[in-house]
Amino acid sequence: GESVGLHLPTLSVQEGDNSIINCAYSNSASDYFIWYKQESGKGPQFIIDIRSNMDKRQGQRVTVLLNKTVKHLSLQIAATQPGDSAVYFCAEITRSNTGKLIFGQGTTLQVKP
Amino acid sequence: KAGVTQTPRYLIKTRGQQVTLSCSPISGHRSVSWYQQTPGQGLQFLFEYFSETQRNKGNFPGRFSGRQFSNSRSEMNVSTLELGDSALYLCASSSLGAGETQYFGPGTRLLVL
Numbered sequence: 012g013e014s015v016g017l018h019l020p021t022l023s024v025q026e027g028d029n030s031i032i033n034c035a036y037s038n039s040a041s042d043y044f045i046w047y048k049q050e051s052g053k054g055p056q057f058i059i060d061i062r063s064n065m066d067k068r069q070g071q072r073v074t075v076l077l078n079k080t081v082k083h084l085s086l087q088i089a090a091t092q093p094g095d096s097a098v099y100f101c102a103e104i105t106r107s108n109t110g111k112l113i114f115g116q117g118t119t120l121q122v123k124p
Numbered sequence: 125k126a127g128v129t130q131t132p133r134y135l136i137k138t139r140g141q142q143v144t145l146s147c148s149p150i151s152g153h154r155s156v157s158w159y160q161q162t163p164g165q166g167l168q169f170l171f172e173y174f175s176e177t178q179r180n181k182g183n184f185p186g187r188f189s190g191r192q193f194s195n196s197r198s199e200m201n202v203s204t205l206e207l208g209d210s211a212l213y214l215c216a217s218s219s220l221g222a223g224e225t226q227y228f229g230p231g232t233r234l235l236v237l
Contacts (some may be wrong), residue, residue, distance in 0.1 A: 019183065042223045043223045043224070044225075045225055046138050047228075052230075053230055053231075054214050054216075054228035054229050054230045054231045055167075055214070055216075055228045056130075056228070057225055057227060057228075060225050087162040102167075104223055104224075105223070106222050106223035108180065109155075109172060109174070109179045109221045109222050110155050110156075110157040110158065110169075110172025110173075110174065110179060110180050110218070110221035110222075110226075111169045111172060111180050111182070112157070112159075112167075112169065112216075112226060113169070114159075114166055115166075116166050117166065
Protein backbone atom coordinates (compact mmCIF):
# COMPACT_ATOMS: atom_id res chain seq x y z
CA GLY A 12 0.00 0.00 0.00
CA GLU A 13 0.96 3.65 0.17
CA SER A 14 3.75 4.41 2.52
CA VAL A 15 6.41 6.81 3.44
CA GLY A 16 9.53 4.81 3.95
CA LEU A 17 11.89 4.82 6.87
CA HIS A 18 15.44 3.60 6.43
CA LEU A 19 16.01 1.72 9.68
CA PRO A 20 13.52 -0.27 11.76
CA THR A 21 15.61 0.06 14.94
CA LEU A 22 18.08 2.65 16.14
CA SER A 23 20.05 2.17 19.32
CA VAL A 24 21.89 5.15 20.86
CA GLN A 25 23.67 5.98 24.06
CA GLU A 26 22.00 8.37 26.47
CA GLY A 27 23.26 11.89 25.79
CA ASP A 28 24.13 11.23 22.16
CA ASN A 29 22.29 12.79 19.26
CA SER A 30 19.84 10.64 17.29
CA ILE A 31 18.97 10.93 13.62
CA ILE A 32 15.93 9.14 12.23
CA ASN A 33 15.47 9.16 8.48
CA CYS A 34 12.48 8.94 6.21
CA ALA A 35 12.08 8.82 2.43
CA TYR A 36 8.81 9.87 0.89
CA SER A 37 7.52 9.19 -2.59
CA ASN A 38 4.91 11.85 -3.31
CA SER A 39 6.53 15.03 -4.55
CA ALA A 40 3.14 16.77 -4.21
CA SER A 41 3.08 16.36 -0.44
CA ASP A 42 2.45 19.66 1.32
CA TYR A 43 3.19 18.88 4.86
CA PHE A 44 5.19 16.44 6.94
CA ILE A 45 4.82 15.43 10.56
CA TRP A 46 6.89 13.41 12.98
CA TYR A 47 5.07 11.43 15.65
CA LYS A 48 6.32 9.52 18.66
CA GLN A 49 4.42 6.50 19.89
CA GLU A 50 5.07 4.92 23.25
CA SER A 51 3.82 1.50 24.13
CA GLY A 52 0.08 1.46 24.76
CA LYS A 53 -0.45 5.03 23.62
CA GLY A 54 -1.53 6.86 20.51
CA PRO A 55 0.96 8.75 18.33
CA GLN A 56 2.09 12.00 19.87
CA PHE A 57 2.92 15.04 17.75
CA ILE A 58 6.58 16.04 17.86
CA ILE A 59 7.22 18.52 15.09
CA ASP A 60 6.00 19.40 11.62
CA ILE A 61 7.32 21.09 8.53
CA ARG A 62 5.70 22.48 5.43
CA SER A 63 7.01 21.76 1.96
CA ASN A 64 8.18 25.37 1.49
CA MET A 65 10.65 25.00 4.36
CA ASP A 66 13.98 23.19 4.66
CA LYS A 67 14.43 23.13 8.40
CA ARG A 68 12.43 23.61 11.55
CA GLN A 69 13.58 23.47 15.13
CA GLY A 70 11.77 22.66 18.32
CA GLN A 71 12.86 21.86 21.80
CA ARG A 72 15.73 19.36 21.35
CA VAL A 73 14.34 18.31 17.98
CA THR A 74 15.05 19.45 14.44
CA VAL A 75 13.37 18.34 11.26
CA LEU A 76 15.14 18.64 7.92
CA LEU A 77 13.42 18.40 4.57
CA ASN A 78 15.26 17.77 1.33
CA LYS A 79 12.75 17.98 -1.48
CA THR A 80 15.33 17.27 -4.16
CA VAL A 81 15.81 13.72 -2.95
CA LYS A 82 12.47 13.50 -1.12
CA HIS A 83 14.06 12.90 2.24
CA LEU A 84 13.02 13.87 5.73
CA SER A 85 14.97 13.48 8.95
CA LEU A 86 14.35 13.98 12.64
CA GLN A 87 17.28 14.92 14.83
CA ILE A 88 17.00 14.56 18.59
CA ALA A 89 19.67 16.28 20.61
CA ALA A 90 21.00 14.82 23.87
CA THR A 91 18.79 11.75 23.67
CA GLN A 92 17.22 10.73 26.95
CA PRO A 93 15.70 7.43 28.14
CA GLY A 94 12.26 9.03 27.86
CA ASP A 95 12.84 9.38 24.13
CA SER A 96 12.66 5.60 23.72
CA ALA A 97 9.65 4.95 21.50
CA VAL A 98 8.62 4.26 17.93
CA TYR A 99 8.93 7.27 15.64
CA PHE A 100 6.78 7.71 12.55
CA CYS A 101 7.03 10.19 9.75
CA ALA A 102 3.80 11.05 7.99
CA GLU A 103 2.90 13.08 4.95
CA ILE A 104 -0.26 14.75 3.85
CA THR A 105 -1.38 16.58 0.74
CA ARG A 106 -3.87 19.41 1.04
CA SER A 107 -6.07 17.87 -1.64
CA ASN A 108 -6.21 14.49 0.09
CA THR A 109 -8.14 15.73 3.06
CA GLY A 110 -7.64 14.16 6.44
CA LYS A 111 -5.39 11.38 5.19
CA LEU A 112 -1.99 10.95 6.71
CA ILE A 113 0.30 8.47 5.00
CA PHE A 114 2.62 6.90 7.53
CA GLY A 115 5.99 5.28 7.29
CA GLN A 116 6.60 1.95 8.96
CA GLY A 117 8.27 3.44 12.00
CA THR A 118 11.71 3.40 13.61
CA THR A 119 12.15 2.08 17.12
CA LEU A 120 14.54 4.24 19.09
CA GLN A 121 16.28 2.50 21.98
CA VAL A 122 18.24 4.66 24.39
CA LYS A 123 20.89 2.87 26.40
CA PRO A 124 21.71 4.35 29.83
CA LYS B 125 -7.85 21.87 26.13
CA ALA B 126 -8.71 18.25 26.68
CA GLY B 127 -7.19 15.87 24.19
CA VAL B 128 -8.84 13.36 21.90
CA THR B 129 -10.70 10.69 23.83
CA GLN B 130 -11.70 7.24 22.66
CA THR B 131 -14.00 4.69 24.19
CA PRO B 132 -13.81 1.94 25.00
CA ARG B 133 -10.08 1.41 25.43
CA TYR B 134 -10.25 -2.36 25.09
CA LEU B 135 -12.69 -4.73 23.47
CA ILE B 136 -12.88 -8.45 22.96
CA LYS B 137 -15.31 -9.75 20.36
CA THR B 138 -15.87 -12.97 18.47
CA ARG B 139 -15.94 -13.50 14.74
CA GLY B 140 -19.17 -12.43 13.11
CA GLN B 141 -20.06 -9.86 15.73
CA GLN B 142 -20.11 -6.15 15.16
CA VAL B 143 -18.49 -3.37 17.13
CA THR B 144 -18.87 0.38 17.52
CA LEU B 145 -16.02 2.61 18.62
CA SER B 146 -16.37 6.20 19.73
CA CYS B 147 -14.14 9.24 19.40
CA SER B 148 -14.47 12.71 20.87
CA PRO B 149 -12.21 15.25 19.17
CA ILE B 150 -10.44 18.20 20.68
CA SER B 151 -12.89 21.01 21.31
CA GLY B 152 -13.26 23.14 18.20
CA HIS B 153 -11.86 20.53 15.84
CA ARG B 154 -14.23 19.60 13.07
CA SER B 155 -12.22 16.96 11.24
CA VAL B 156 -11.93 13.41 12.56
CA SER B 157 -9.85 10.74 10.86
CA TRP B 158 -9.71 7.05 11.74
CA TYR B 159 -6.74 4.72 11.37
CA GLN B 160 -6.10 1.04 11.88
CA GLN B 161 -2.73 0.04 13.31
CA THR B 162 -1.41 -3.50 13.06
CA PRO B 163 2.13 -4.87 13.36
CA GLY B 164 2.07 -6.07 9.78
CA GLN B 165 0.46 -3.15 7.97
CA GLY B 166 1.37 -0.25 10.23
CA LEU B 167 -0.95 2.74 10.35
CA GLN B 168 -3.57 2.65 7.62
CA PHE B 169 -6.12 5.37 6.93
CA LEU B 170 -9.76 4.31 7.19
CA PHE B 171 -11.79 7.48 6.57
CA GLU B 172 -12.18 11.13 7.46
CA TYR B 173 -15.25 13.07 8.48
CA PHE B 174 -15.84 16.79 8.46
CA SER B 175 -19.11 18.51 9.35
CA GLU B 176 -20.93 15.17 9.44
CA THR B 177 -19.79 14.25 5.92
CA GLN B 178 -17.31 11.61 4.88
CA ARG B 179 -14.76 13.46 2.76
CA ASN B 180 -12.17 10.78 2.25
CA LYS B 181 -11.96 7.02 2.45
CA GLY B 182 -9.16 4.50 2.52
CA ASN B 183 -8.98 1.05 0.99
CA PHE B 184 -11.01 -0.94 3.48
CA PRO B 185 -14.03 -3.14 2.82
CA GLY B 186 -17.54 -1.88 3.29
CA ARG B 187 -17.74 -3.64 6.66
CA PHE B 188 -15.93 -0.60 8.00
CA SER B 189 -18.15 2.42 8.29
CA GLY B 190 -18.37 5.57 10.28
CA ARG B 191 -20.34 8.66 11.03
CA GLN B 192 -19.96 12.03 12.61
CA PHE B 193 -22.43 13.92 14.74
CA SER B 194 -23.20 17.62 14.83
CA ASN B 195 -20.91 18.07 17.86
CA SER B 196 -18.04 16.54 15.79
CA ARG B 197 -17.96 13.35 17.84
CA SER B 198 -17.46 10.36 15.60
CA GLU B 199 -18.14 6.67 15.67
CA MET B 200 -16.83 3.86 13.55
CA ASN B 201 -18.51 0.52 13.12
CA VAL B 202 -17.11 -2.78 11.98
CA SER B 203 -19.66 -5.42 11.05
CA THR B 204 -19.15 -9.16 10.65
CA LEU B 205 -15.83 -9.11 12.46
CA GLU B 206 -12.94 -11.19 11.16
CA LEU B 207 -9.84 -12.33 13.00
CA GLY B 208 -7.79 -9.94 10.89
CA ASP B 209 -9.70 -6.98 12.27
CA SER B 210 -7.79 -7.32 15.52
CA ALA B 211 -5.89 -4.08 15.76
CA LEU B 212 -5.47 -0.77 17.51
CA TYR B 213 -8.00 1.70 16.15
CA LEU B 214 -6.94 5.28 16.42
CA CYS B 215 -8.83 8.44 15.79
CA ALA B 216 -7.26 11.81 15.22
CA SER B 217 -8.72 15.29 15.06
CA SER B 218 -7.72 18.54 13.44
CA SER B 219 -9.33 21.89 12.85
CA LEU B 220 -10.06 21.54 9.15
CA GLY B 221 -8.37 18.34 8.06
CA ALA B 222 -6.60 19.95 5.13
CA GLY B 223 -2.82 19.86 5.36
CA GLU B 224 -2.47 20.30 9.09
CA THR B 225 -1.43 18.38 12.15
CA GLN B 226 -3.71 15.69 13.44
CA TYR B 227 -3.83 14.91 17.15
CA PHE B 228 -4.39 11.35 18.16
CA GLY B 229 -6.35 9.68 20.89
CA PRO B 230 -5.06 6.71 22.90
CA GLY B 231 -6.81 4.21 20.66
CA THR B 232 -9.17 1.30 21.13
CA ARG B 233 -7.53 -2.10 21.25
CA LEU B 234 -9.84 -4.62 19.54
CA LEU B 235 -9.24 -8.33 19.83
CA VAL B 236 -11.34 -10.64 17.68
CA LEU B 237 -11.45 -14.27 18.76
